[in-house]
Amino acid sequence: MYVLGIESTAHTFGAGVVKDGKILSNERDTYKPKQGGIIPNEAAHHHYMLAPEIIRRSLKKANVSMDKIDIFAVSQGPGLMPCLRVGYQISRFLSDKFNKKIIGVNHCIAHIEIARRSTGLMDPVMLYVSGGNTQVITYENGRYIVFGETQDIGVGNMIDKIGRKMGIPFPAGPIIEDLSKKGKNYIKLPYSIKGMDVSFSGMETFVSRLLNTKKKEDLCFSIQETAFAMLIEASERAMAYCKKESLVITGGVAGNDRLNEMGRIMCKERGAKFVRMEKEFSGDNGAMIAYTGYLMRDYETMDVTPLPTYRTDAVEIKYR
Amino acid sequence: MKKLSSGAEAILYEDGDVVIKYRKKKSYRIKEIDEPIRYHRTKAEFQALKRCNETGINVPSPIKISKEGDKLYMSKIDGKQMDYSFSLSNMSQIGEMVASMHTEGVIHGDLTTANILINRSGAVIIDFGLSYFSRKDEDRATDIAMLKSALRSRHPKEAEDAYRLFIASYRKRLGKEFKGVETHLKDIERRRRYHENG
Numbered sequence: 001m002y003v004l005g006i007e008s009t010a011h012t013f014g015a016g017v018v019k020d021g022k023i024l025s026n027e028r029d030t031y032k033p034k035q036g037g038i039i040p041n042e043a044a045h046h047h048y049m050l051a052p053e054i055i056r057r058s059l060k061k062a063n064v065s066m067d068k069i070d071i072f073a074v075s076q077g078p079g080l081m082p083c084l085r086v087g088y089q090i091s092r093f094l095s096d097k098f099n100k101k102i103i104g105v106n107h108c109i110a111h112i113e114i115a116r117r118s119t120g121l122m123d124p125v126m127l128y129v130s131g132g133n134t135q136v137i138t139y140e141n142g143r144y145i146v147f148g149e150t151q152d153i154g155v156g157n158m159i160d161k162i163g164r165k166m167g168i169p170f171p172a173g174p175i176i177e178d179l180s181k182k183g184k185n186y187i188k189l190p191y192s193i194k195g196m197d198v199s200f201s202g203m204e205t206f207v208s209r210l211l212n213t214k215k216k217e218d219l220c221f222s223i224q225e226t227a228f229a230m231l232i233e234a235s236e237r238a239m240a241y242c243k244k245e246s247l248v249i250t251g252g253v254a255g256n257d258r259l260n261e262m263g264r265i266m267c268k269e270r271g272a273k274f275v276r277m278e279k280e281f282s283g284d285n286g287a288m289i290a291y292t293g294y295l296m297r298d299y300e301t302m303d304v305t306p307l308p309t310y311r312t313d314a315v316e317i318k319y320r
Numbered sequence: 321m322k323k324l325s326s327g328a329e330a331i332l333y334e335d336g337d338v339v340i341k342y343r344k345k346k347s348y349r350i351k352e353i354d355e356p357i358r359y360h361r362t363k364a365e366f367q368a369l370k371r372c373n374e375t376g377i378n379v380p381s382p383i384k385i386s387k388e389g390d391k392l393y394m395s396k397i398d399g400k401q402m403d404y405s406f407s408l409s410n411m412s413q414i415g416e417m418v419a420s421m422h423t424e425g426v427i428h429g430d431l432t433t434a435n436i437l438i439n440r441s442g443a444v445i446i447d448f449g450l451s452y453f454s455r456k457d458e459d460r461a462t463d464i465a466m467l468k469s470a471l472r473s474r475h476p477k478e479a480e481d482a483y484r485l486f487i488a489s490y491r492k493r494l495g496k497e498f499k500g501v502e503t504h505l506k507d508i509e510r511r512r513r514y515h516e517n518g
Contacts, residue, residue, distance in 0.1 A: 140476055186350060194466070195466040196466065196469065197466070237328050242473065
């Protein structure tokens with residue numbers, strides 16, 4: 001059984017093909033604003049322009065033709081409406097044209113499922129960290145439950161916003177990571193953990209005020225150390241409370257070495273397991289949508305209208 | 321000294337009638353972050369326990385803080401963690417306790433069923449490491465929202481009934497001030513990134 005997955009919730013347009021659960025291809029392209037943050041309509045335009053080529057490349061790599069696809073899976077949300085609409089229209093068109101099943105996939109759950117597959121951990125606590133999302137997720141009674149989350153902005157968004165003020169283009173994460181390796185002096189920043197939740201907008205404001213007086217390297221070092229310590233503490237709380245013995249970190253920010261190192265140390269100290277995600281599947285991609293669509297293959301045909309605020313815990317998990 | 325238990329944040333030791341809570345060093349955090357957090361939380365816990373204890377709210381009584389600042393000495397409390405012995409029958413009492421605590425100006429900061437002990441005399445609230453003093457409606461609402469999501473994630477089947485019992489008695493005990501808290505409760509759910517109503 002072939003599944004074509006389409007991802008278009010935010011910056012990235014991706015298409016991937018999965019055959020019987022095995023990933024055959026994973027093609028993508030990411031919109032990068034010339035300046036400032038994401039402009040949803042511009043991102044959507046990027047997706048419309050590149051979609052045919054990326055889908056074609058994905059099929060070619062998987063060595064399959066469009067008429068052999070059994071299920072079209074689309075990332076239904078959460079995300080930005082103009083971007084979501086691209087994936088929606090394309091997958092609707094294809095499923096109508098070839099008269100095949102279409103499945104709407106929750107973007108956050110796709111991150112979780114590809115992380116479980118990538119690490120082989122069956123029932124971990126998941127720290128899902130990206131530009132828009134920051135959630136600590138556990139599985140309980142047929143649902144993925146958001147145990148803790150950001151009360152304001154995502155950690156990646158905080159990093160991008162500060163990066164922009166430092167003159168670093170999107171995505172700022174990798175450059176901030178490099179700069180932080182040269183930082184030596186820790187500058188005290190707000191450590192904002194509220195039980196199971198975290199918050200980052202205070203840190204963003206605080207750092208913005210220091211940009212002219214402190215060294216970039218020291219600020220980047222301090223941002224990473226503080227923000228990631230908060231995330232790892234929240235993850236540990238979830239592990240202790242929900243009695244889970246392992247952790248995976250997924251989402252765009254999961255590409256950061258220091259965050260993974262902290263996760264590994266925390267798990268080691270509490271005798272839990274930590275496996276680092278393959279970088280190819282941690283950021284937004286089409287393969288994770290195809291793979292989750294494959295897991296959901298027996299779900300009944302559904303309405304796949306975009307859901308910009310689709311919550312992780314809204315989906316009933318029938319395949320676990 | 322006997323080791324009682326080892327949680328996410330601290331190790332508990334028992335020495336006769338006294339419990340010693342030692343906040344462990346966390347190697348994933350740099351020293352500059354880790355040490356102030358551990359000292360600050362130990363102190364915050366001592367102060368909150370003191371205030372609650374003085375006003376008759378069921379919590380362990382604090383004794384002292386170690387010289388180094390990372391150990392808290394308090395009275396021993398028997399009981400089972402509520403997440404292991406969950407019962408709806410305790411929820412009304414917990415609602416009253418939390419309301420009294422809030423009236424005293426104490427915000428718990430980490431209100432989960434793992435931080436409530438159940439024994440013959442009822443519920444005992446523990447683990448005040450993330451607590452602080454505030455009388456703001458918003459901070460009170462944050463406490464309640466936390467308990468609500470803890471109920472949902474750990475006790476999904478009973479969560480709704482449990483919350484209803486809790487909030488009814490909380491509202492009754494807090495009286496007029498509840499209105500402001502309620503407004504903020506709704507606001508917190510709306511502020512979370514993806515809430516049910518879009």
